[in-house]
Amino acid sequence: MSTKRNLLTVEPACDRRDFRTEPLDADVVVVGGGMAGVCAAVTAARAGAQVVLVQDRPVLGGNASSEIRLWVLGATAHMFNNNRWSREGGVLDEILVENMYRNPEGNAVLFDTVLLETVAAEPGIRLLLNTAADAVTKDGDRIGSVSGFCSQNSTRYEVSAPVFCDASGDGVLGYLAGAGFRMGAESREEFGELFAPEESYGGLLGQSVYFSSKDTGRPVTYVPPAYALQDITRIPRWRSFDTSVQGCRLWWIEYGGRLDTVHDTEDIKWELWKVVHGVWDHLKNSGDFPEAENLTLEWTGLIPGKRESRRFEGLYMLRQQDIVDQHEHPDAIGSGGWSLDLHPADGVFSEHPGSNHIHARGVYQIPYRCLVSRDVPNLLLAGRIISVSHVAFASTRVMATCAQIGQAAGLAAAVCARDGLAPADLTEPGRIRVLQRDLLRTGQHIPGVPLEDPDDLTAEAELDASSELEAAVLPADGPPAALDFSRAQLLPLPAGRIPQLTLTVDVTAPTTLRVEIRTGSGPDDYTPDTVLAAQDIELTPGQGQPVKIDVDAVLDQPRYVFLTALRNDHVTVRTTSARVTGLLAVRNASAQDADPAVGRPRVEFWTPERRPAGHNLALTIDPPLRAWPATSLHTGHARPTDRPNAWAAAPHDPHPTLHLRWPEPQRITRIHLAFDTDHDHAMESVLWDHRERAVPFCVRDYTIRAAGRVIAERRDNHQTRNVIVLDTPVTTDELTLELHASHGDVPPAVFEIRCYG
Template sequence: MSQERPLLVTEPATADRPFRTEHLAADLVIVGGGLAGSCAAVTAARAGIRVVLVQDRPVLGGNASSEVRLWALGATAHMFNNNRWSREGGVLDELLVENTFRNREGNAVLFDSVLLEKVVSEPNITLLLNTAAIAVEKDGGDIRSVTAFCSQNSTRYELTAPLFCDASGDGVLGYLAGAAYRMGAESKDEFGELFAPEESYGGLLGQSIYFYSKDVGQPVTFTPPAYALTDITKIPRWRSFDTKVQGCRLWWIEYGGRLDTVHDTEAIKWELWKVVYGVWNHLKNSGQFPEAETLTLEWVGLIPGKRESRRFEGLYLLRQQDLVEQRPHDDAVASGGWSIDLHPADGVFSEHAGSSHLHTRGVYQVPYRCLVSRDVGNLFLAGRIISVSHVAFASTRVMATCAQLGQAVGMAAALCTRSALAPADVVKPDRMRELQRELLRAGQHIPGHRLDDPDDLVRSATLSASSSFVLSELPADGPAVPLDAPRAQLLPVPAGRCPRIALTVDVAAPTTLRAELRTGNRPDDYTPDVVLGAQEFALEPGPAQRIELDLDVTIDEPRYVFVALMANDDVAVRTTLTRVTGLVSVRHPGTQEADPAVGRPRVEFWTPERRPGGHNLAVTVDPPLRAWDVENLRNGRARPAAQPNAWAAARGDAAPAATLRWASPRVIERIELSFDTDFDHALETVLWPHPEHAMPFCVRDYRVRAGGTVVAERSGNHQTRDTLVFDPPLETDELTVEVVASHGDVPAAVFEVRCYGGRA
């Protein structure tokens, strides 16, 4: 708390005065408080190290903040792709889930408060808002200190630490430290990237400013400022503007890709203001939009949201082939899944479409080496400035992906601090396994990896449950949905002969319906272009007709299969109201056709619908599926992949519980649990409303018993991960987790129970 100011302060004239200077020492200094920097800070602080987080804006969040108001997205990508159960985990997951709980309508100001609260709740973080890094002092090849200045309190900060992270978006810290960087697009020849743009398309993504309008219920006039665009037809897509679209749904109001997106930012801002006020003048005063009479311009962004500027060179440079081929990396620490999404440099004034997409089959790994500067020995890279080509950047740049990268850096910095390592040392196999283990334990999703934690006492326990969900039938008590496009139900089947699967259909006219059993090219691939078998059914008109797939198909290893019904205008398929962890239905809205000239693969899209829709298809399965066993609690996977990976209780179990027993008593200091907040559901942070405050699959109330005695109770949980700390520790040979209630009418489900402590 600042000291109270005296009633009067006087000071005689001097030749000059310096700004007040404060010296702060930490284990890690992070420059940049967007989602990448904020998640890095929280992750590092929780891992036990002291962090100074430097942010040059009055709030955190960067493009996700109320200053810009872009929704944070990543691999889920509005649920328009095949990246099942791919939403990012860790600190970002906490933020997205909490924001949905408090702010499902998507108010950007409220998201500011969620993020600020998360950061200031960590005692190991010193947060400096309105503070810009302006100078670096080096000691050989390392950064020794950073000088920063806060315009609001006229204070100069000297920040020293053994480790630094640049999460500033423009790479301010790396630039001042002399690190090698790139800006613009590589040619096709440099890395063999066929999607690399031609010069006519441009080599930089531009910047955007958005606006919000509000209906005040009475006529409102608008006089445009003198700098507003007067000829709306200079925008080739001017006919796309209407009064119903606002905010970041107008992401294509973009400019600056032909300029220096660092040093020309102020000029870019003025051009974007010119466009925004010109668009609003068109909507209000052209006479084409009578509904605009009672609308007022409620908000216009004051700073542009930046997409691209500098990219720094690390120990590895990610490129198109890594993404499209989903190449594995031994040092994978994060995932990506947004399409490779290039924008024309001319932005809103371009004759091209606002974006050009190349979708991969699924998610890809991001290696740790992309997060370590190759020039500055103690500098981490996070966010959009990491070591990637322009083409790969077009995917890794999105904010939820950037946040995951920050989480990886935060955990790596803690590992470096504990073990006196340089960032590059963590690449060594034993250190990398340690980093990956700590990230997975903290909720990070690393495709293809599972948690193998030798400290987890549950590994040596005997597990049992009150019941386990067995899928023999999903009743046909939901709405019938037309087969206007192919639809499919994902089912987790074991290795061996595929079970018989029956569905229920309503038929309007005599027809032949084709059903197919499909899967991907590997167990965790959800692009179902491998047809395992097919049947055709000659159908006559009538409701509630049963069709049964009985195919002589052998499944090579446990995986999801797609029970698909092809499009048929005369048929509707019955659905069920039953929702279960690890079950989802999808629809086939279209296909990305292959284009070898740009390296674009053929991808059939099979995508889920958002709740309250998105019902599972009504099915019967013989023999039943038993993929929800209690042993899943310790299989090291905290989300569905090739199987549900959760223990789920039977539908009618009135007292669902999982019990852990040891041969001798254990000392338990900490219990970590993971619940199902539906990693398949995109949780856009602003503008996009969500159907629930809490995910229906998530455990709301539960209790823990030790030897029959209640030792912990939780009510009102809505988060993915919950941690119980016992001081003094428990000493017991038996623990039972009892699920009292979930947020929805679903079978109780838990992904993980982990216990830490020791032997009594």
């Protein structure tokens, strides 16, 4: 028997002791606190579930945390592809927008705090850090509970729930529960995937350890540890190392694809430490890098960033054709857009290039069935362990894609816990439509699926705006842009004849400028490989020359077209300082060549430049472009698709105001607003320097009135979505949204206003 005397506890010897055990009950248990697990837990909690989030590390974020320091990225792919306005929405969008506002320098430690705050702010989440799941109990084929041990407080937790979500990266929960899984690459024959790797390439992606250096301002000596790699020439690309590249930009310091990436992780880590210290020894002590004299090794990752291990078998297995051919799925719950990005299994020691890619024309849908375990009826899968082939995994594995998969899994888990359903039950068409609707309500983007919300009171409201933007002239007051690349202006045009367009150019020598009107194969396809019309224009030397484009081409439906000026070394086009929601200039800097042998299509990449660069082309448009009416708020899309989908006020409007009027009074308890935080901006979480803290298009200050009375107002907003819960419901037949300012000298824009009773 233990005794306590004052400040002393005395425990007599005994034959054995057990760690303290704490039982917990929840509606949803999420195992894994990476980006997928964070978004799953937050979404489930916001849907009303009591959630336990089990994370085996001291911070959240997984590969995005300060322990590993990989930037969060997904479909936007650093804006290097044709996936316009594709940044993932929902909880991840909220996190990335907040991080850019607080942390535009990309400090990984600060990103930790954003993630921890996001989870801690939800009263429905019990967060267990430093807690490794190590056992499950089962009731038949269902999981009954999961246990985990926390080394920091010597406590074992036994957590019970009706629904579980595995977002652990290695699929620890699914593995313990006996769910079927795969590791390695399928053959070409199994799914007809032409990109499936041969044995010489290897069937698993490896792991990476990153590092960073610091200039101390004085000479620093580096004595490598005895385990550092001695012969740098063992790395075939050793000549690629220099002092200017480090961290995630050395992602190809990769190893382990020939090993068991679950059980051999510690061995893989040691090999990567050897490589990192060998690389640093080479930079510091070879004598080839005098600029390294004042550099010190500031940080080296303590755990490797893992790419691939187990993939679990669900109700559907996504494959190469789904991604490259952009197949539509009735149960789509999100999108992907990263390339099929395979790495050689030998990693840094391979003679192959560090990666091999296939880019699709644009984004693709991810079906809910990939999230539902085939074998364990109360288990949902999230993150990189979902049901995909090895080739498809090469795209779905990236963190922003994993995060929105986590959001879908979290909402599905909450619905199942609330309604006593199994995850497979949600595949029924009526239920999947409700799940899609509720995901869209939270800001998730599902390509091709608009929000159809019968509970939204604004669907019956008459919309009237103080003004609506018309683009007749984009003045030539921006920096000139040389046609050293072909350049284009995306224009959202209505159905009908292409308007007359006029560019302004400077010409240094007699030349012929070719201008083309291009579009994609579908209305929201941003790969402009369909030429609708072309015009060759003879030019003589001179400044500020108007170039009129008047073509006989007709659009059968609204869509974006590309006004394209092809490369010409004698021509410079004028640009404008005007920035408007849904208008974007791009340039053609590269292309993907077709390779039928692996299923790779030819794709020209037309990509924007990041602000403050990337000015729109100066234009006159006749008749004027009227693409921002108040009725845009009824399209069901909260970002540009085949049109801007936003109401934007005229630039000269001193008090942009939107009026909603109903034929009968409505009882309103909640108002949802969606603003423009530029879903084309990648918002990498760490290591990238963002020149803005808030997106210039985003509404900063606004007021909402009901029949003239202020019921809500916000100052210094920088978030995409604002959900206003009224302390006292209002009953009114009139609502007014007044926009006072955006974060830049641009017309403020609104994608959504929805009201609920």
